[in-house]
Amino acid sequence: MKTKQYLAIDIGGTSVKLGIVDETGAVLAKAEESVSFDGYETPILTTVCKAAKAFVEAQGLSPAALVGVGVSATGQIDSRAGTVVGTCGNLPHYIGSPIKAELESLFGLPVTVANDANCMCLGEVWVGGAKGYTDVIGVTLGTGVGGGILTGGRLLEGARGLGGELGHYRLHALDGVPCTCGAAGCWERYAATTALVRAAQEKDPAWTNGRAIFAAAQATRPSLPCWTTGRTRSRRALPAWCTSSTLS
Numbered sequence: 001m002k003t004k005q006y007l008a009i010d011i012g013g014t015s016v017k018l019g020i021v022d023e024t025g026a027v028l029a030k031a032e033e034s035v036s037f038d039g040y041e042t043p044i045l046t047t048v049c050k051a052a053k054a055f056v057e058a059q060g061l062s063p064a065a066l067v068g069v070g071v072s073a074t075g076q077i078d079s080r081a082g083t084v085v086g087t088c089g090n091l092p093h094y095i096g097s098p099i100k101a102e103l104e105s106l107f108g109l110p111v112t113v114a115n116d117a118n119c120m121c122l123g124e125v126w127v128g129g130a131k132g133y134t135d136v137i138g139v140t141l142g143t144g145v146g147g148g149i150l151t152g153g154r155l156l157e158g159a160r161g162l163g164g165e166l167g168h169y170r171l172h173a174l175d176g177v178p179c180t181c182g183a184a185g186c187w188e189r190y191a192a193t194t195a196l197v198r199a200a201q202e203k204d205p206a207w208t209n210g211r212a213i214f215a216a217a218q219a220t221r222p223s224l225p226c227w228t229t230g231r232t233r234s235r236r237a238l239p240a241w242c243t244s245s246t247l248s
Contacts, residue, residue, distance in 0.1 A: 004067045007107070009052055010116060011035070011073040011099075013091060013143025014209075016048045018055040021070075025127035031055050043093040049106055056107075063107040070112050071099055072119030074143070076162055082113035085160070088144070088168060088181035116140065117164055118155055121148025139166060145188035167192065 003022040010017040012035070019030040033051040035044045056063065075094065076086035082100020103111045114122075121138035124130040130138070134153040140146040147166030149156040156163040167188035168181055176185020177195075189195055193210040200207040207213045 005061075005065065007052065007056060007066050007069045007109075009048065009069065009071045009103075010119075011044065011048055011071065012116065013074050016044075016051055018052060020059055020061070020066075025123075029059050031058070040092040040094075043097070044091065045094075045097040045099060045102060048099075049102055052103070053106060063109055066107070066109055068110040068112065069103050069107060070119075071103065071114070072116040073099060073113055074116050074146070076160065076165070077113055077115045079112075079114050079157075082111060086162075088179070115146070115148070115164070117146030117166075118148040118157070120146075121150050121164075122155070125150060137166075141191060142193055144192050144194070 003024060005020055005022050005028065008019040008021045008027075010019075014036045015032050015034050017030065017032045020028040022028060031051075033047065035047045037047075052069075056066075071082075073084065074087075075084045075091070076088075077083070077099075078085045082098065084095055084097045084099065087094050099113045100111045103109075117138060117140045120140055121130070121136055124138055125133060125136060130136045130150075134150065136148075136150040138148040138150075140148075145167030147164040149164045158164075168179070168183065168186045170176065170183060170185045171187050171190065172185030173183070174185070177189040178184050179186040179189050196213060197207065197209060200213050204216075207216065
């Protein structure tokens with residue numbers, strides 16, 4: 001008996017990742033496209049829809065061969081409406097994106113949309129490293145820092161879907177780096193890939209993204225940036241947050 005297949009879409013701050021996934025969690029095909037190729041002049045959702053349609057066609061599939069579409073999306077997501085309600089200032093032309101409505105119109109399939117870090121947390125509990133656990137904290141490090149919190153087997157989302165926004169927990173509220181959300185000292189300003197790039201470019205302007213930095217590290221270049229006193233905050237961010245959370 002053929003297993004059910006779904007189109008999986010992961011919308012990030014720099015790229016959209018696409019996959020055909022079956023009901024056991026096996027990834028049967030995958031692809032990736034940039035959503036920031038023109039500095040976000042093209043709305044992210046426009047790029048996502050175009051890439052998703054091309055991906056499905058490239059697999060030789062028709063929408064009728066799929067059961068539905070699952071979308072994990074960066075930002076604050078209204079899961080009921082399937083729309084983006086906030087981004088903390090990171091992404092132009094993204095707030096208000098009707099992800100669910102657009103993809104349902106495109107494919108004629110049921111679409112479920114949720115915050116990407118929440119999806120990561122659920123995925124790890126389903127078929128990953130957290131399988132069998134009912135109380136889990138998941139952290140995603142990318143363009144920003146995301147988080148998913150599972151307690152008693154249920155997601156902690158809060159009234160507006162912001163319950164797991166760990167990246168905007170403030171570590172240095174008095175003298176921290178200004179954040180795109182309007183606050184200062186948020187965790188993601190020290191721990192996200194964008195923070196790594198910002199620091200690395202002070203040493204070498206050619207390190208424009210995480211891939212370039214890690215490629216340089218793998219090549220064992222001796223000029224990789226040393227984490228000075230200011231950078232030490234990045235290194236201490238996670239254990240400091242974990243300690244404060246445990247004590248509170």
